Amino acid sequence: MGRAASVEDEVIYARLAEVFRANGYAGASLSALSEAVGLQRASLYHRFPSGKHGMAAAVLTSMEANFDTILRPLVTAPDVADGVAEMARRLALGYRDGRLACVLDTMTLAGAPDDIKAQAGRLARTWVRAMADAAVRAGVGEEDALGRARAALVRIEGALVVARVLDDRSVFTQALGELPDLLTR
Amino acid sequence: MGRAASVEDEVIYARLAEVFRANGYAGASLSALSEAVGLQRASLYHRFPSGKHGMAAAVLTSMEANFDTILRPLVTAPDVADGVAEMARRLALGYRDGRLACVLDTMTLAGAPDDIKAQAGRLARTWVRAMADAAVRAGVGEEDALGRARAALVRIEGALVVARVLDDRSVFTQALGELPDLLTR
């Protein structure tokens, strides 16, 4: 083994994510990423030989793992609506009650490489699938469930945008509150 | 009068808007803006002495005017639901059926100057106000109307994000279809 890393991988991903989600792919500069992580630019290139592109890919991959945690209640909760409510609580935490933007939104603008957009797309599909499955378990028909799951994602992403634009977090909180009924009733 | 402009102001605003809405404020480079407009960078600076910042401000101001056209049916239609449906048709046109992003989303990311974000916020508030007024005219209570108008904006913005991320325009089309009921029932 060589020299130990001064910053843990998962900590790096989390700090990179802060910059990417707030500024988007194009808007996230190496200087900002470097400062957020607490490593010089050259050190970041040692961790991510393919540069910014590799950092963005790593952030999304790490986020995929985090989503497992956020989505787990959808599967494990005895009552589906309770599971959705628990997912909503975890989302509130992850998005800091609507103060933070979503990478699905900001990392899919025109400046991003195609495979990063594709990775974000897969992440979104995983999320929709998980919500649709939960709806089915609540007795909703398969076709209808998929539509409701997409509607849920629409409300989450839309609420994040509107909360930011109107500078009013309550929009997000309210959208989260509607999710259990939306997915199970 | 001096020399005539080779490109009309409104044409310039529209082409600048294409770049800003797709790439966000930070992601919109002078080269890209210049190429889209068909004028050299220096020529753009002659039109907009305050540079990129002035271009963004002009785009939002021009968009405010365009919104008058989009929102007019809310006021003029004898039946409110019909008016909302007509607004939705105009939105479908403006957002190219969900293929284009919204400046309210992309121009309010971290890289944008504060007054640009503020201008976007005013634009959003105008929009919400117009939809809320329409809801009131349809018999909805004032308090409830404001909530529904915000919900409508949430669905529009969210649908644009999700349509882009999932690469599926139907999400946007469907969200537009729900607006008349959402605002008047």
Next chain:
DNA sequence: GTCTATATTTGGATAGAC
């Protein structure tokens, strides 16, 4: 693994000719 130093390109912006 992290750093300083540097190469190279692109970014935003200005000067001055036409």
Next chain:
DNA sequence: GTCTATCCAAATATAGAC
């Protein structure tokens, strides 16, 4: 009003010492 030419700062990325 538009252009070419140019300036300077910031961007991404690499080289090599420690």
